[in-house]
Amino acid sequence: MEMRVDFHTHIIPENFSELTKHFQGEKWPLLQRTCACGANIMVAGKVFREVTDQVWSPEKRIQDMEREGVDIQVLSPIPVTFSYWAPAEEAELMSRIQNDFIAETVRQYPTKFIGLGTVPMQDGTAAIREMDRCIHELGLKGIEIGTNVNGNNLDDPSFLEFFEMAEKWQVPLFIHPWETLGKERMPRHNLMYTVGMPSETALAGASLILGGVMDKFPNLKICFAHGGGSLPYIIHRLDQGWKVWPHLRLIQQPPSFYAKKFYFDSLVNDPVNVRYLVDNFGYDRVIMGSDYPFLLREIPPGTVIDDTLGVTEDQKLAMLGGNALRFLNIPVKEAIKK
Numbered sequence: 221m222e223m224r225v226d227f228h229t230h231i232i233p234e235n236f237s238e239l240t241k242h243f244q245g246e247k248w249p250l251l252q253r254t255c256a257c258g259a260n261i262m263v264a265g266k267v268f269r270e271v272t273d274q275v276w277s278p279e280k281r282i283q284d285m286e287r288e289g290v291d292i293q294v295l296s297p298i299p300v301t302f303s304y305w306a307p308a309e310e311a312e313l314m315s316r317i318q319n320d321f322i323a324e325t326v327r328q329y330p331t332k333f334i335g336l337g338t339v340p341m342q343d344g345t346a347a348i349r350e351m352d353r354c355i356h357e358l359g360l361k362g363i364e365i366g367t368n369v370n371g372n373n374l375d376d377p378s379f380l381e382f383f384e385m386a387e388k389w390q391v392p393l394f395i396h397p398w399e400t401l402g403k404e405r406m407p408r409h410n411l412m413y414t415v416g417m418p419s420e421t422a423l424a425g426a427s428l429i430l431g432g433v434m435d436k437f438p439n440l441k442i443c444f445a446h447g448g449g450s451l452p453y454i455i456h457r458l459d460q461g462w463k464v465w466p467h468l469r470l471i472q473q474p475p476s477f478y479a480k481k482f483y484f485d486s487l488v489n490d491p492v493n494v495r496y497l498v499d500n501f502g503y504d505r506v507i508m509g510s511d512y513p514f515l516l517r518e519i520p521p522g523t524v525i526d527d528t529l530g531v532t533e534d535q536k537l538a539m540l541g542g543n544a545l546r547f548l549n550i551p552v553k554e555a556i557k558k
Contacts, residue, residue, distance in 0.1 A: 222541070225545060226509060236250075322337065375428060392549065447486065
C-alpha cells in the first residue's frame with residue numbers, strides 16, 4: 221500500500237508573537253501579519269522570511285496535502301526559532317511553547333500529522349529535560365536540532381550527554397542547517413540557502429563522524445535535511461583525509477562506514493542525486509521530505525523519487541513513506557490504522 225509521508229515540513233503558532241512578547245532582546249523572531257493569509261518573520265526589525273498561512277494553519281496544510289497526494293506530514297519548528305543564543309531558561313520556554321503547539325496540532329488531526337519537538341541545546345540539562353517531556357509526555361516522535369550551537373560543532377563535549385540520552389531513549393534526531401558558516405560572504409543571491417546550508421550540513425555530519433559521536437553512540441538515529449547537504453558528495457574525500465592523517469584519527473573505521481548509519485531526506489532536486497544516495501547509502505536510508513511550505517520546497521512532494529531510475533517500485537514506496545515511519549519508530553500498520 222502506498223503511503224506518502226512528508227518528513228520535512230515546518231510550522232509555527234499563529235499567535236507566536238503574542239506568546240513570546242515578554243522575551244527581551246532584538247534577536248527573538250516575531251511573526252508580523254501582513255494580511256489575512258500572510259506574514260513576515262521578523263528578526264532584529266528586519267524581514268527574515270515572508271510566509272503564508274500555510275506555515276501556521278493545519279487546515280490549509282491539509283488542503284495542500286490532499287491536492288498534492290500527501291497522506292501524513294511530519295511537523296517540525298522553523299530553525300530560526302531555535303534561539304540557541306538566548307538565555308537557557310527563555311529558550312526552554314520558547315521550546316515548550318512550540319512543542320505544546322505541535323503536540324496539540326497532532327492531537328487535533330492524528331491521521332494527518334506526526335510531531336517533532338525542539339530543545340534548548342545551549343544547556344544540556346535543559347535540553348534533556350525538554351526532550352524527555354516531548355517524547356514521554358507530549359507523544360512527539362523525535363527532536364529537531366540545528367547543525368551547530370553558537371558556533372560549536374556537534375562533536376563538542378557539552379553535547380555528549382544529550383546524544384547519550386537520545387540513544388538510550390531511542391529518540392530520532394532531525395538535523396537542520398541554521399546559522400550557516402560563512403554567511404557574511406553570502407548576502408547576495410540568497411546563497412545562504414543554496415550554498416551555505418548544504419555546506420553547513422556537511423560540517424555537522426563530518427563533525428559527528430570524525431569527532432567520534434557515532435562511534436560512542438552507534439545506535440543513534442539521525443536524519444539530515446536537504447539530502448545531507450554536500451556531505452554525501454565529499455564523504456570519500458573525508459575517507460582520504462582519515463587515511464593520510466592517521467595522527468588525527470579519533471575513530472576506528474573510515475568516515476564512510478559511519479555515514480552509512482545516517483538517514484537523508486530526499487530534497488536533492490534531481491533524481492540522479494536520489495540514485496546517488498541509494499547507491500552509496502541504501503534506499504532504506506532515504507526519506508521523502510519537501511521543506512513545505514517554503515519557496516525551495518518540492519511540489520508535489522516525492523516527485524524526485526517518482527522520477528528516479530534504477531530502483532524498484534517497492535524501494536520507491538519505502539522512500540516515499542515507509543522509511544520515515546521506520547525512522548520514527550512507528551509501525552506501518554499503526555500509521556495505516558490512523
